[in-house]
Amino acid sequence: xxxxxxxxxxxxxxxxxxxxxxxxxxxxxxxxxxxxxxxxxxxxxxxxxxxxxxxxxxxxxxxxxxxxxxxxxxxxxxxxxxxxxxxxxxxxxxxxxxxxxxxxxxxxxxxxxxxxxxxxxxxxxxxxxxxxxxxxxxxxxxxxxxxxxxxxxxxxxxxxxxxxxxxxxxxxxxxxxxxxxxxxxxxxxxxxxxxxxxxxxxxxxxxxxxxxxxxxxxxxxxxxxxxxxxxxxxxxxxxxxxxxxxxxxxxxxxxxxxxxxxxxxxxxxxxxxxxxxxxxxxxxxxxxxxxxxxxxxxxxxxxxxxxxxxxxxxxxxxxxxxxxxxxxxxxxxxxxxxxxxxxxxxxxxxxxxxxxxxxxxxxxxxxxxxxxxxxxxxxxxxxxxxxxxxxxxxxxxxxxxxxxxxxxxxxxxxxxxxxxxxxxxxxxxxxxxxxxxxxxxxxxxxxxxxxxxxxxxxxxxxxxxxxxxxxxxxxxxxxxxxxxxxxxxxxxxxxxxxxxxxxxxx
RNA sequence: GGGCCUCUAGCUCAGUUGGUUAGAGCAACGGACUUUUAAUCCGUGGGUCGUCGGUUCGAUCCCGACGGGGCCUACCA
Numbered sequence: 121x122x123x124x125x126x127x128x129x130x131x132x133x134x135x136x137x138x139x140x141x142x143x144x145x146x147x148x149x150x151x152x153x154x155x156x157x158x159x160x161x162x163x164x165x166x167x168x169x170x171x172x173x174x175x176x177x178x179x180x181x182x183x184x185x186x187x188x189x190x191x192x193x194x195x196x197x198x199x200x201x202x203x204x205x206x207x208x209x210x211x212x213x214x215x216x217x218x219x220x221x222x223x224x225x226x227x228x229x230x231x232x233x234x235x236x237x238x239x240x241x242x243x244x245x246x247x248x249x250x251x252x253x254x255x256x257x258x259x260x261x262x263x264x265x266x267x268x269x270x271x272x273x274x275x276x277x278x279x280x281x282x283x284x285x286x287x288x289x290x291x292x293x294x295x296x297x298x299x300x301x302x303x304x305x306x307x308x309x310x311x312x313x314x315x316x317x318x319x320x321x322x323x324x325x326x327x328x329x330x331x332x333x334x335x336x337x338x339x340x341x342x343x344x345x346x347x348x349x350x351x352x353x354x355x356x357x358x359x360x361x362x363x364x365x366x367x368x369x370x371x372x373x374x375x376x377x378x379x380x381x382x383x384x385x386x387x388x389x390x391x392x393x394x395x396x397x398x399x400x401x402x403x404x405x406x407x408x409x410x411x412x413x414x415x416x417x418x419x420x421x422x423x424x425x426x427x428x429x430x431x432x433x434x435x436x437x438x439x440x441x442x443x444x445x446x447x448x449x450x451x452x453x454x455x456x457x458x459x460x461x462x463x464x465x466x467x468x469x470x471x472x473x474x475x476x477x478x479x480x481x482x483x484x485x486x487x488x489x490x491x492x493x494x495x496x497x498x499x500x501x502x503x504x505x506x507x508x509x510x511x512x513x514x515x516x517x518x519x520x521x522x523x524x525x526x527x528x529x530x531x532x533x534x535x536x537x538x539x540x541x542x543x544x545x546x547x548x549x550x551x552x553x554x555x556x557x558x559x560x561x562x563x564x565x566x567x568x569x570x571x572x573x574x575x576x577x578x579x580x581x582x583x584x585x586x587x588x589x590x591x592x593x594x595x596x597x598x599x600x601x602x603x604x605x606x607x608x609x610x611x612x613x614x615x616x617x618x619x620x621x622x623x624x625x626x
Numbered sequence: 627g628g629g630c631c632u633c634u635a636g637c638u639c640a641g642u643u644g645g646u647u648a649g650a651g652c653a654a655c656g657g658a659c660u661u662u663u664a665a666u667c668c669g670u671g672g673g674u675c676g677u678c679g680g681u682u683c684g685a686u687c688c689c690g691a692c693g694g695g696g697c698c699u700a701c702c703a
Contacts, residue, residue, distance in 0.1 A: 145672055146636055146654050187661090203662065209660035227660060245653070259661045278636075284664050285638035290695055298637095345703050365703085391628095391702045469686045498703090522703070550703070591679090601703090626694070 146279045153242045154275045168250045171195040174216040195252035195474040197273045205240050219307050223264040224251045230268055246276035293617055294625055310621060312431055313608055319430035324424050327556045329380040334369035340583045343367030346389040362388035368586045370407050374597055379409035395615045399624055402604035409595040413537045416598030417514050420549050421451055439613025453514040456501050463504035470534025494519025509542040524564040526552040543610045551600035558590035560584040585586040
């Protein structure tokens with residue numbers, strides 16, 4: 121066996137015995153240590169007599185003097201993230217899941233020669249270890265546990281990456297569990313996301329909304345225009361779609377009398393992925409009976425401002441690059457047509473002909489071919505206005521022909537009561553005064569289906585059951601949808617793949 | 627979908643204008659060390675240079691295909 125072990129000349133023979141030649145050296149060495157630990161005891165004990173968490177000990181001794189022995193005994197566990205072994209005194213830094221750290225000290229006179237030697241031989245960076253002993257401070261003032269006893273809590277087989285260089289982007293995404301161990305910011309983002317979710321739910325609770333869950337597997341995909349993921353049900357022998365939006369089911373709930381309803385759950389869209397798009401993403405949708413697009417805009421502003429305040433204690437959020445994202449105050453509402461007219465220097469109204477819109481579009485090199493005038497208006501608006509919207513802004517009153525689920529404006533012709541919320545130039549949320557007239561809704565769907573027949577793969581299918589629900593009477597309502605991942609991006613300045621703990625990778 | 631770039635040790639990266647034995651720091655292994663904290667000191671090992679094919683006396687390096695990743699672009703209510 122030793123002649124096959126690829127030149128590991130000075131390795132301890134006990135360990136070398138267990139080397140397998142096709143494994144990386146460090147893994148083989150650690151597997152041998154695992155065997156040895158199992159001979160001595162248990163490399164993965166089911167339970168340990170823990171009395172304190174690292175956080176508790178840290179909190180209990182906020183400012184001890186240098187070189188103090190408290191006489192207090194604790195027993196705790198953590199993952200080793202730094203190790204410094206000397207001849208008769210060993211140091212290790214233990215890290216809790218919270219990221220809190222504490223130093224463990226193992227001295228010859230406390231644990232004895234045998235256990236000290238076993239510590240030096242068998243304990244590696246990354247291992248979970250159990251330490252019981254006295255709370256002290258070292259001669260350098262570091263809060264420490266001076267061990268009477270140590271036990272392996274869980275042996276690590278793979279070496280932890282170098283803590284002193286940044287991990288590569290790809291490694292971080294593919295090995296998020298490692299990223300979470302070694303990078304404080306990764307852990308922090310998970311904590312922020314959880315707190316944001318709690319805050320959103322708290323605000324909804326204050327406003328008397330009920331949280332529901334609606335189907336993700338759907339026989340007809342609707343509520344948005346995007347290409348769906350397809351799958352197949354064996355039991356029903358039928359094609360199913362992963363939902364692209366929960367909208368049509370939440371509206372059924374409102375028809376049923378769930379007057380204030382929201383859902384936070386995953387949507388799936390079979391489109392390109394980039395810094396702001398993920399094939400699966402968390403979506404918040406909310407509907408409020410007897411509200412309209414103004415009340416739902418107020419609610420949206422409140423949700424985001426409360427989240428910033430609850431999580432960061434301020435509306436002036438500091439982003440990854442140091443920039444301040446100012447979410448405070450009352451967010452302005454600007455008209456899409458008016459802001460476009462102002463920015464492009466000619467008056468654009470819902471009555472502007474598609475020929476004129478095409479002319480303007482090609483003059484600024486927007487090359488699209490689309491049958492709907494509204495599409496051109498939106499493209500032109502994005503070209504002329506979107507980039508300048510840094511502060512949170514509601515863009516209101518969209519073209520009717522691209523918004524099939526939205527009711528016509530109460531006084532302006534050719535537009536619908538719809539807004540998009542832009543924050544730092546990204547579309548953050550969208551809200552409507554919902555279309556509740558079943559006859560008009562049917563007409564809109566028929567137009568969409570006609571488009572689909574003309575080859576638009578994103579046009580909605582006719583959902584007869586949804587129309588039937590509307591025929592039972594949906595109260596006038598405001599509704600909104602907001603990307604949760606994008607909200608996290610707005611609050612942190614990170615890319616979407618950093619706000620999602622485990623983004624899809626090939 | 628189109629264009630450009632990239633893949634070297636467990637991790638982060640050098641490097642080879644095509645040439646015998648591909649380097650560094652951390653990590654690992656052997657040794658010394660009872661106050662370290664990116665510990666230090668002495669010594670050692672670790673690589674199919676993404677994969678397959680081509681050119682060549684010789685390829686990690688040049689060329690091609692494929693795979694992974696990134697950026698730009700297109701698409702994305």
